[in-house]
Each structure stands twice: as C-alpha cells, then as structure tokens.
Amino acid sequence: MKKKFMQVDGREIPLNNRLTGKKITREVIYYICGVILSMLFLFPILYMIATSTKSEASYAADAGTVAMFLPDFAHLGTMFDNYGSVLANYNIWKYALNSFAYALIVIVLNILVNGLAGYVMAKMHFPGKRLFSALIIFLIIVPVETSIIPLYSIVKIMLGLKKTASVLGIILPASISIFNVFLFMQFFSSIPKEYEEAARLDGSSTIGIFFKVVLPLSKPIVATVAVFCFIGVWNDYLWPSMILPQAGEGEWPLMPIQAALTTIQSMEGITTGEIMASLVITSIPIFIIYVAAQKYIVQGFGSAGLKM
Amino acid sequence: MTVSTLIIFGVFAAVFLGLAIWDAAASKKKIVKYKLRSSATAYLMLLPAVLLAFLFILLPILYSLGYAFTDYYLLTPNDIKFIGFDNFKNVFKEIGEKGTLYRAIINTVIFVVGVVPLQIGMALGLALFTNRKVRGVKIFKVCFFAPVVISLSVTSFLWLQILSPSETGLLNSLFGLFGAKPHDWLRDPNTAMLWIIILSAWQGCGYQMLIFTSGLSNIRDDLYEAASLDGANAWQKFRTVTWPGLRSTFVYIIITVFIGACRIMTQPMLMTGYQDHTVTLSYYMYTQGYSYRWVGYSSAVALIMTVVIGTITLIQRRAFREK
Numbered sequence: 001m002k003k004k005f006m007q008v009d010g011r012e013i014p015l016n017n018r019l020t021g022k023k024i025t026r027e028v029i030y031y032i033c034g035v036i037l038s039m040l041f042l043f044p045i046l047y048m049i050a051t052s053t054k055s056e057a058s059y060a061a062d063a064g065t066v067a068m069f070l071p072d073f074a075h076l077g078t079m080f081d082n083y084g085s086v087l088a089n090y091n092i093w094k095y096a097l098n099s100f101a102y103a104l105i106v107i108v109l110n111i112l113v114n115g116l117a118g119y120v121m122a123k124m125h126f127p128g129k130r131l132f133s134a135l136i137i138f139l140i141i142v143p144v145e146t147s148i149i150p151l152y153s154i155v156k157i158m159l160g161l162k163k164t165a166s167v168l169g170i171i172l173p174a175s176i177s178i179f180n181v182f183l184f185m186q187f188f189s190s191i192p193k194e195y196e197e198a199a200r201l202d203g204s205s206t207i208g209i210f211f212k213v214v215l216p217l218s219k220p221i222v223a224t225v226a227v228f229c230f231i232g233v234w235n236d237y238l239w240p241s242m243i244l245p246q247a248g249e250g251e252w253p254l255m256p257i258q259a260a261l262t263t264i265q266s267m268e269g270i271t272t273g274e275i276m277a278s279l280v281i282t283s284i285p286i287f288i289i290y291v292a293a294q295k296y297i298v299q300g301f302g303s304a305g306l307k308m
Numbered sequence: 309m310t311v312s313t314l315i316i317f318g319v320f321a322a323v324f325l326g327l328a329i330w331d332a333a334a335s336k337k338k339i340v341k342y343k344l345r346s347s348a349t350a351y352l353m354l355l356p357a358v359l360l361a362f363l364f365i366l367l368p369i370l371y372s373l374g375y376a377f378t379d380y381y382l383l384t385p386n387d388i389k390f391i392g393f394d395n396f397k398n399v400f401k402e403i404g405e406k407g408t409l410y411r412a413i414i415n416t417v418i419f420v421v422g423v424v425p426l427q428i429g430m431a432l433g434l435a436l437f438t439n440r441k442v443r444g445v446k447i448f449k450v451c452f453f454a455p456v457v458i459s460l461s462v463t464s465f466l467w468l469q470i471l472s473p474s475e476t477g478l479l480n481s482l483f484g485l486f487g488a489k490p491h492d493w494l495r496d497p498n499t500a501m502l503w504i505i506i507l508s509a510w511q512g513c514g515y516q517m518l519i520f521t522s523g524l525s526n527i528r529d530d531l532y533e534a535a536s537l538d539g540a541n542a543w544q545k546f547r548t549v550t551w552p553g554l555r556s557t558f559v560y561i562i563i564t565v566f567i568g569a570c571r572i573m574t575q576p577m578l579m580t581g582y583q584d585h586t587v588t589l590s591y592y593m594y595t596q597g598y599s600y601r602w603v604g605y606s607s608a609v610a611l612i613m614t615v616v617i618g619t620i621t622l623i624q625r626r627a628f629r630e631k
Contacts, residue, residue, distance in 0.1 A: 038452070045454055
C-alpha cells in the first residue's frame with residue numbers, strides 16, 4: 001500500500017518516502033510475480049501462435065522444450081505455410097467473410113430496431129408505456145438461455161431450413177436485444193429536450209429527428225452496441241451450427257467462422273499447425289476489435305454492472 | 309403450429325390493447341394527454357422491436373413452458389399430445405436409475421462447485437495485484453485479460469491440442485520431462501472435469517478481474533489512509549476497507565459467474581463429446597432436444613433447470629444482501 005503514502009500531500013511520512021533497499025526488493029519481487037502470472041495466462045496463446053508456424057515434423061521435434069512457445073525461426077521460409085494452406089485448402093476466408101457479413105447486418109439492424117424502441121421508451125408518451133417498461137424489466141431478469149430448443153423449433157418451422165431462410169434465422173434473433181433497448185433508453189433520456197424541440201420547429205418528423213439529431217448525438221452508445229454485437233456474432237458457435245445446413249459440393253458455405261472450425265478440425269489429414277493457424281485467424285479480428293475499441297468495451301462493462 | 313403462434317399473438321395483442329386503452333382512459337384524469345398522431349408514431353417505431361422480441365424471446369419462453377407437458381417430437385410437429393406430468397416423471401425416473409441425466413447433474417455440480425470459487429478467487433487476486441499505480445501494471449492487465457478475448461470454441465479447440473493424448477501434446481511433453489507416460493487427460497474420468505474447470509477459469513477470470521478493478525477504484529483512498537494511520541496491516545485493511553467496499557461488486561460477480569457456470573456446455577461438447585464423465589445439464593438438454601429431437605422432454609429438463617437456478621440465485625441474493 002505504498003502509493004497511499006505517496007498521495008498524502010503536505011504531510012511527511014518518513015519511512016516510505018525514500019527508496020530504501022527493502023523497498024527496491026519488494027518492487028523487484030512484485031515485477032517477477034507479475035511476469036510469472038502473465039506467463040501462466042499467456043502460455044496457451046503463445047503455444048497456439050508458435051505452433052501455427054510449424055510443420056508436423058518441427059512440432060514433434062520441439063515437444064518438451066522451450067521451443068514449443070517460440071515460432072519456427074529455423075525454417076523462416078515455411079513459417080506461414082500453414083496459413084497459406086488453411087486459406088487455400090479449407091476455404092477459411094469464405095467463412096470469415098460470412099462472419100463479417102452476418103456481423104455487419106446484425107449491427108445495423110440491432111441499432112435500428114433497439115435504438116428506435118429505446119427512443120420511444122425514453123422520449124415519447126403513449127398509452128401502454130408502463131406496460132412496455134414492465135415487460136422490458138421482466139425480460140432482462142428472466143434467464144433466456146434455456147429456451148434455445150424451443151427457439152430452434154420456432155425458427156425451423158416458421159422459416160423452414162432452406163438456405164435463405166436459415167440465414168434469416170441467424171440474423172433476426174440476433175437483431176433484438178432487450179438489454180440494448182434498455183441501454184439506448186438510458187442514454188437517450190440524458191439528451192436534453194432542446195435539441196429535439198429545435199429540430200421539430202424546423203419541421204422534422206419524429207423519425208427524422210431520431211436519425212438526424214438523436215443518433216448523431218449518441219455515438220458512444222451506438223459504438224458500444226456495435227462492438228458488442230460484433231463480438232457476439234463473431235464468437236457465436238452453437239446457434240449457427242444448429243440452424244445452418246452444411247454446404248453442398250461447389251457451393252458457397254453459409255457457416256460463420258466459429259461454427260466452421262468444427263468442420264475444419266475434423267478434415268482428414270489436417271496437421272496440428274494448420275489447426276492452430278485456423279484458430280489464430282479466427283481470433284485476430286476479435287483481438288483487433290478489443291484493441292481498437294477499448295474505450296467502448298470498458299463502457300459496456302460499466303453498463304453490464306447496471307444489469308443488476 | 310403457425311396457427312397456434314397467431315392465436316398466442318392475437319391473445320397477447322388483445323390483452324395489450326385492453327391494458328393500453330385502460331391506461332389511456334386512466335390518464336385522462338391526469339395532466340398527460342396522449343395525442344393520437346404521436347401515439348401512432350410511437351407504436352410504429354416500436355413495431356420492429358415488439359415483433360422480433362415476441363417471436364424470438366417471448367414465444368420461446370412460453371413454448372418451453374408449454375412443450376414441457378407434451379410429447380412433442382421435432383419431426384412430427386403436427387402430432388403433439390398433452391401428456392401432463394409424464395416428462396417430469398421420466399426426468400425423476402432417469403435420475404433415480406442413475407442414468408445419463410444423473411451423471412449430468414453430478415458433473416454440473418462438480419463444475420459449478422469447482423469453477424465459481426476458483427474463477428472468482430483468481431479474479432479478485434488479479435484485481436488486487438494490479439490495483440497499484442506503478443509502471444507496467446497495464447501490461448499485466450492486458451495479459452490477464454487476453455484469454456477473455458478468445459472465444460469459447462477457440463479455447464476448447466486450443467486446449468484440446470494442449471491436452472492431446474499423444475506424447476507431443478503440450479502437457480504430456482512437459483510431464484514427459486519428469487518421466488511420466490503420456491496420459492489421455494480428457495478421457496480419464498478423474499481428470500477431464502478438472503481440466504475443463506481449469507481452462508474455463510483461465511478463459512473467464514480476466515473479465516471479472518476488470519469488474520473487481522472498477523469496484524476497487526470506487527473505494528475512497530482516504531479510508532485506506534485512515535486505516536494506516538490507525539496502524540492497520542495489509543490484512544486488516546483488506547478486511548475492514550476493501551472487503552466491505554467490494555461487497556456489491558462481489559454479489560454481482562458471484563451471481564453472474566454462478567449462472568454462467570450452470571449453463572456450461574461448449575467445452576464438454578467440443579472437447580469430449582457426449583460422454584458420461586463430462587456431460588453437463590445444458591448439454592444433456594441440448595442433446596435430448598436437438599440430436600434426439602425429444603423437444604417435450606428437453607423442455608421439461610429446461611424448466612426444472614430454470615426453476616432450480618432461479619431459486620438458488622434468489623437465495624444467494626438474500627444471503628449476501630447487506631444486513
């Protein structure tokens with residue numbers, strides 16, 4: 001608790017203000033512990049990245065040595081061969097494109113559908129509003145996860161399992177999120193009325209105000225919702241593998257990348273290095289999102305606390 | 309099926325309309341008067357959300373309640389018979405005969421009892437560890453958080469390789485250094501659940517670490533100063549300042565981690581398949597409903613599960629509420 005002493009302004013607390021030998025030792029121990037802990041958390045990831053650069057032979061040769069966690073520098077020329085073969089032979093880029101497409105559509109729909117609902121709940125008066133509020137609270141509290149089988153039977157029977165229909169089955173259920181309605185509602189109610197009133201005097205309609213005034217003022221919440229939608233769609237495994245049919249010979253596959261991992265994994269003759277390369281490729285966009293959108297993700301965590 | 313959906317929707321709309329009219333009539337006496345035009349716009353803007361929420365959130369909940377009392381077989385949706393409590397009887401019969409469901413319950417309990425303390429303990433430890441204003445702490449945080457970024461399916465496939473039964477697998481080659489023979493960790497009933505617990509805690513605890521960190525940052529610094537002026541040592545400070553300050557964060561975390569742990573399914577599904585020593589409740593429910601297509605029976609299991617988890621969550625909330 002050294003920093004507490006450093007923050008005591010004006011007051012002198014002599015023992016802790018100088019770098020004594022004991023203190024330096026404590027710092028060093030702290031950093032050593034930190035590095036060891038970090039390695040405990042990182043080693044599977046390092047192993048994944050390292051193995052993705054190796055041929056089956058050098059993977060076997062490295063087993064049991066530190067080289068397990070290091071890329072295959074001995075064979076610089078063939079380091080990215082696994083990536084090449086995963087992209088060329090196992091069509092992973094098609095699955096990745098699918099995932100991007102699903103994510104983009106879901107983001108747009110999610111913001112439109114839940115944003116409009118959140119706006120109505122935050123700003124408009126209409127009969128039945130209290131009912132909707134009660135419904136929103138109820139649906140946020142009830143655990144929905146256990147209803148995946150009924151959801152499947154509904155989607156299957158309503159849409160059939162034809163190709164276009166099953167794509168709708170991916171997109172539509174992901175486009176509604178009661179929690180996002182709640183987030184939008186919270187955010188919109190903090191926007192001062194004057195903005196809307198000014199626009200209304202200019203002759204804008206309610207929907208016009210929503211798109212021209214409210215949404216542009218709400219960039220932080222829109223970004224947060226978009227980021228979480230992307231992560232959600234990209235990482236979803238179970239639902240797509242339930243409702244999407246396997247692609248026939250020569251057809252463009254419909255599976256998003258996570259669900260396709262199972263297929264890739266069980267291909268005949270795939271090497272450990274290639275499996276790891278496909279896992280790395282699957283994780284890269286999420287890593288990029290986390291780094292680029294850190295701010296919005298932290299905001300999202302903050303609002304996750306609201307959920308209680 | 310589609311007809312019943314329309315009927316349910318009709319009933320819902322009628323009830324809603326009635327309540328809305330009552331609401332409007334009641335409000336006549338108050339200052340707020342509804343304008344027809346703006347009310348219509350409001351409903352129009354709500355429409356997409358209401359339709360989607362009805363179809364994909366409310367209807368599945370209602371159906372799973374209803375299906376639990378029928379013999380719904382997925383391939384014969386037009387031949388659904390009401391069979392009362394037969395599904396529930398079968399559930400308890402399966403438990404009594406120590407069938408797969410019995411194993412699923414045991415495994416889920418093992419997982420929850422193992423992962424909840426482990427994950428929360430790790431998260432709290434890491435949050436306290438990184439709660440210092442020294443250089444490099446941010447890098448540590450990123451390292452601890454990195455596994456959260458990886459999806460559950462990637463995590464499962466990655467650890468499948470790490471725990472690979474061949475002698476070139478990461479774990480076996482490490483133990484091989486000490487002369488141990490290669491071991492099939494995931495097929496051994498004694499170790500499979502243990503490793504699933506470990507990798508789940510590894511993957512998840514960074515998230516709870518961040519929530520604990522934000523909880524810690526809400527504790528005022530002067531409380532610590534006061535404690536140290538009173539001559540409190542680190543443990544006493546933790547007990548008297550940190551712990552009470554983290555209480556509400558802790559309740560939130562324990563409930564969310566508990567509910568998440570009860571739903572475990574992806575890891576056993578991808579790593580071992582439908583095996584007696586790793587099958588969990590969600591996985592059992594999914595297999596009965598999706599692979600074997602017994603939607604009615606699966607819904608009964610889901611209903612029991614929801615009730616049990618909901619009850620335990622309520623008890624937790626009561627137990628940890630501030631006195």
